[in-house]
Amino acid sequence: MKVFQHTASAILVSSLIAGAAQAQISDDEIRIGYLADMSGTYRDLSGPGGLEALNMAIEDFGGQVNGKKIVVFSADDLNKPDVGANTVRQWVDERNVDMVTGMVASSVVLAASKVVEQSGKLALISGAAASSLTNEYCSPNHIHWTYDSYALANGTAKSVLAEGGKKWFILTADYAFGHAMEADITKVVEADGGQVVGKVRHPFPSSDFSSYILQAQGSGADVIAFANAGSDTVNSLMTASQFGVAQSGQKLAGMVVFLNDIHAMGLDVTKGLMLTTGWYWDMNDDSRAWAQRYHKRFGKMPGMVPAGIYSATTNYLNAIKATGSDEAQAVRKQMMATPVNDMFAKNGKVRADGRMVHDMYLAQVKTPAESKGEWDLYKIVRTIPGDEAYRPESESKCKLLSKG
Amino acid sequence: MTLIFGIPLSVMSGQLLLGLINGAFYALLSLGLAIIFGLLRIINFAHGAQYMLGAFAAVMGLNYLGVNYWMALVLAPLLVGVVGVLIERFLLRRIAGEDHLYGLLLTFGLALILEGSFVKLFGVSGSSYPMPEQLKGGYNLGFMFLPTYRAWVIVAALAVCLVTWFMIERTRLGSYLRAGTENPKLMQAFGINVPLLITLTYGYGAALAAFAGVLAAPIYSVTPTMGANLLIVVFAVVVIGGMGSIMGAIVTGLAMGLIEGLTKVFYPEAANTVVFLVMVLVLLVRPAGLFGKEA
Numbered sequence: 001m002k003v004f005q006h007t008a009s010a011i012l013v014s015s016l017i018a019g020a021a022q023a024q025i026s027d028d029e030i031r032i033g034y035l036a037d038m039s040g041t042y043r044d045l046s047g048p049g050g051l052e053a054l055n056m057a058i059e060d061f062g063g064q065v066n067g068k069k070i071v072v073f074s075a076d077d078l079n080k081p082d083v084g085a086n087t088v089r090q091w092v093d094e095r096n097v098d099m100v101t102g103m104v105a106s107s108v109v110l111a112a113s114k115v116v117e118q119s120g121k122l123a124l125i126s127g128a129a130a131s132s133l134t135n136e137y138c139s140p141n142h143i144h145w146t147y148d149s150y151a152l153a154n155g156t157a158k159s160v161l162a163e164g165g166k167k168w169f170i171l172t173a174d175y176a177f178g179h180a181m182e183a184d185i186t187k188v189v190e191a192d193g194g195q196v197v198g199k200v201r202h203p204f205p206s207s208d209f210s211s212y213i214l215q216a217q218g219s220g221a222d223v224i225a226f227a228n229a230g231s232d233t234v235n236s237l238m239t240a241s242q243f244g245v246a247q248s249g250q251k252l253a254g255m256v257v258f259l260n261d262i263h264a265m266g267l268d269v270t271k272g273l274m275l276t277t278g279w280y281w282d283m284n285d286d287s288r289a290w291a292q293r294y295h296k297r298f299g300k301m302p303g304m305v306p307a308g309i310y311s312a313t314t315n316y317l318n319a320i321k322a323t324g325s326d327e328a329q330a331v332r333k334q335m336m337a338t339p340v341n342d343m344f345a346k347n348g349k350v351r352a353d354g355r356m357v358h359d360m361y362l363a364q365v366k367t368p369a370e371s372k373g374e375w376d377l378y379k380i381v382r383t384i385p386g387d388e389a390y391r392p393e394s395e396s397k398c399k400l401l402s403k404g
Numbered sequence: 405m406t407l408i409f410g411i412p413l414s415v416m417s418g419q420l421l422l423g424l425i426n427g428a429f430y431a432l433l434s435l436g437l438a439i440i441f442g443l444l445r446i447i448n449f450a451h452g453a454q455y456m457l458g459a460f461a462a463v464m465g466l467n468y469l470g471v472n473y474w475m476a477l478v479l480a481p482l483l484v485g486v487v488g489v490l491i492e493r494f495l496l497r498r499i500a501g502e503d504h505l506y507g508l509l510l511t512f513g514l515a516l517i518l519e520g521s522f523v524k525l526f527g528v529s530g531s532s533y534p535m536p537e538q539l540k541g542g543y544n545l546g547f548m549f550l551p552t553y554r555a556w557v558i559v560a561a562l563a564v565c566l567v568t569w570f571m572i573e574r575t576r577l578g579s580y581l582r583a584g585t586e587n588p589k590l591m592q593a594f595g596i597n598v599p600l601l602i603t604l605t606y607g608y609g610a611a612l613a614a615f616a617g618v619l620a621a622p623i624y625s626v627t628p629t630m631g632a633n634l635l636i637v638v639f640a641v642v643v644i645g646g647m648g649s650i651m652g653a654i655v656t657g658l659a660m661g662l663i664e665g666l667t668k669v670f671y672p673e674a675a676n677t678v679v680f681l682v683m684v685l686v687l688l689v690r691p692a693g694l695f696g697k698e699a
Contacts, residue, residue, distance in 0.1 A: 039520075039523060039528075041629075043527060043528045044528050174672075200672050203677070206676065210426075210554070211419055212668065214419065215668075218415055234529075238623065238624065242535075242553065242623060243551060248549075264530055264532060265532050266532045
């Protein structure tokens, strides 16, 4: 009888402990899903490089938080919203994944983040551009970390306007992202006394841009802005360079240009281009040290997206460490309460709408003479304070803000 | 100022010239496809990948071996031509005489494998190829700034097109080739090595694609998917011209370049679709294509 009692109380106690532990770290593991384009257009933007950055963050924690192991699943979303959403659904249902990161193509992210919201998990979006993710599509279940289209258009357009480029010609990729970018640019240009004198919407994707560049040259504009991305931007810039756009005094403004694009095009083509970036590897000692570590492992310098993935994951794991829980809302609350201070951002803050507000950088691409190495590509012209770079809360349509 | 449909004549001339330059690219690429289809009855879906291989051969030759642009213009097509010969000899020959679908699937599979491998090796951003010194700069034509390289593209592409047309339609070798595909048994009875002719023809078609790839390398970004994006348009050009018609491919290539160029001025949103619209119209009126013989 006494034996029975002992056993019973032992079972009772152990089940209580197990129950308490479950409420803190589900399954006794922190499970992270990495969703990105691993094979298509955006592979070099994040892809395997972003996964490397994620693994670096986890290794820096020794592979565990408070004794709970960190497990990573990764998948290729093929830039298809249905594939991305289904993958996340599967991760949540079958593997009880706690957090999804990477998240690159905006269309995929919009679909996948809905699944994350329905299942009460957390997404740390690092690759996507669409600023609507923290505006009309904001959610209590995601945080948008690295950059967004609003900050890019705002940063680049404002500074080019300030230098005297008043008449603009916009070359737009003819789909949702391009149209949104075109609207953002037009708004900034007209607000600062400029004028859009012409625009052309090209099919997505296109390979030959000579006709559009010729139209832009003949438009009498001071500035040609590219509201496109990826290979479209690369080909537009190369064509502009061949047709002597810079020599004739017109300025070029790239809206969504990443380090890997500049590296692929080379400095001969891109020199002098103004762009906005959320991070650059050669900004300060912290960023350089981290970038060198990454380069040693991966063979390439990281752009802002892998850096953002590292930073977001590190802050996420720190929040779990502090709260002892991997429950989405507990972690998000902790992340909102903690300023982001790491190699990626100084005094960054996570707003209620899910926007991680941090300083952005206006950069100019170096000339071949200025560059001292393969990856010595930008000079930082100006630091744009986070509150100036991102959409102010007062202009936001996010439902989370109006509730206070 | 003279206006045509509300567009100044000078602007129009510039756009037409650009259309012609793009047309020269289409002509060169569709020529290779047309030869391979017309003479071998193979729908070569690997054509885009062979174009990409040509561009990458130029980039790698320059980076690793210091091969300059002019050498690459000869060596890259040779190299890709040899790859083409191997593909024909060891893969395509095994399915010769089978349904066209087998050749299509085989070449499509090859294209996917090649593109996938290059994505793995070089990433999707690809790399850039420096403009050769001699062809830098440009001319001010008054109505537009014409980069020297674009002028060179049109000259080189058209020269190669015309030489190819002459070889196939006007020389003894060409006549063997045409006869060999019409009636291989008879030609073999005359002591002509028909299988060798077919192998070399496929190799030549692949070499033409690679030549276009080298021409494209300095002006477009060299990426593993550069061919896949272009291939469908080029197929449409071949269909419009008439499957297998050599002159049809060249003339249609240039014409489609012009039509696309005009679309980019009047309604740019449709620039990628206009070629297919023309294709539908042509197929409705002349199912064999503009220059094709009615079967």
